[in-house]
Amino acid sequence: MRTSFPFTAIVGQDEMKLALLLSAVDPRIGGVMVFGDRGTGKSTAVRALAALLPPIPVADGCIYGCVPGESNCPAPERHRGGKAMMPVPFVDLPLGATEDRVVGALDIERALGAGEKAFEPGLLARAHRGFLYIDEINLLEDHIVDLLLDVAASGENLVEREGLSIRHAARFVLIGSGNPEEGELRPQLLDRFGLSVEVRTPTAIADRVEVLKRCDAFERAPAAFAAEWEKAERATVRRIARGRRAVDGVIVPDPILARAATLCGAVGADGLRGELTLMRAGRALAAFDGAKAVTAAHLDRVAPMVLRHRLRRNPLDETGSTVRIERAIGELRAA
Incomplete structure (x- = not known):
């Protein structure tokens, strides 16, 4: 493999x-x-x-990758009963x-x-x-x-x-x-x-050198290189699993929802998809961090990723979308 x-x-x-x-x-x-x-x-x-x-359970023999016991599979006759695991x-x-x-x-x-x-x-x-x-x-x-x-x-x-x-x-x-x-x-x-x-392509020489070292080590001995990072990989898997279990229970307080709406209005994002995605991404980050509620820090961290591709073009403002979002966040913090 x-x-x-x-x-x-x-x-x-x-x-x-x-x-x-x-x-x-x-x-x-x-x-x-x-x-x-x-x-x-x-x-x-x-x-x-x-x-x-980690591998996921599937209905044994299913060509659609259905969850074991799923009732709406188009080809239930292919199921052999029981479950199998697949990457x-x-x-x-x-x-x-x-x-x-x-x-x-x-x-x-x-x-x-x-x-x-x-x-x-x-x-x-x-x-x-x-x-x-x-x-x-x-x-x-x-x-x-x-x-x-x-x-x-x-x-x-x-x-x-x-x-x-x-x-x-x-x-x-x-x-x-x-x-x-x-x-x-x-x-x-x-x-x-x-x-x-x-x-972007890394500009720092130290980063570029580290990329070269890691790529070279992986190409020469993939299994040994992967073993060196196994502990960090397992820790990340545990954080993802914990986040998945907790995400639906993470609280999004009304002031945070108001902050999301205010931020979207300040940068001129069209529609409500920006607010909805801000809420979901903030909740996912809080769950990944092990927090029980979304904070302003969570929202501000995901805001550039959520909003930079939703901004209207302003012919009077030549600054990039990320700069405009960061400026709006700074104004919210100062208010």
Whole structure:
């Protein structure tokens, strides 16, 4: 079995790692969009997080990755009874993927060989209960992006074609990455992502040297390198598990909700999706930290990730979105 680069061994990129951890604690946040330079560890971080999480139970023989005992599986006849364990899915969606490959289609081999009209699950079924990663999502066809976001929001994939009508669960964390210089994602699609982070090539010489050392050590002896980080990895797994158990019980006081609404109004975020995501991300961070209630510090820490991709462009203000958010947070603290 291939050894994955340890999540906790990734140098820097703290905001990206935090966004991924919060999505692991509460997938309802709505996925992560990562903007940044090539070769900055975007796909490595997502793969590492998926590999870090413990195996999940599935109905033995199920081709949809259903939870054991789940009653709405489209192919219950495939179940062999009992349960099996499988790694948390990580699906890399290629840019050239067709709609049939993504959502699923008629199983041509069974149709021609046995005369049966059967469904061949697509990438969405494979990603169920895991991560769906799309590199250069800004180059993906718009109708595919629309479809992915709709399924990610609803948690279900409905396919009606070639006389087939199939509905199956498709709950996954959608992770997109892209370089803005190669094309922007449409604002109405970008707004559907819960969190947006920016990654940059490290500029500090010490950080760049440490990246080289760790990558070289992993390439020469992957198992030995992973063993060095096993203690840190286990500690992170425990924090994620504790956060998942606690997140629904974390209290969000009314003053914190008011702060979220005030902050969204101050930066000019459209709609209410910003406030809702601020609340969910703040709650996930509090749960990850072991706190029983969301504080202003939790909210302020996640605010740039939640809001930077939701701001209206102000022709009279040339400052970046992150600077505008930090300025609004500073004004709230001073009030």
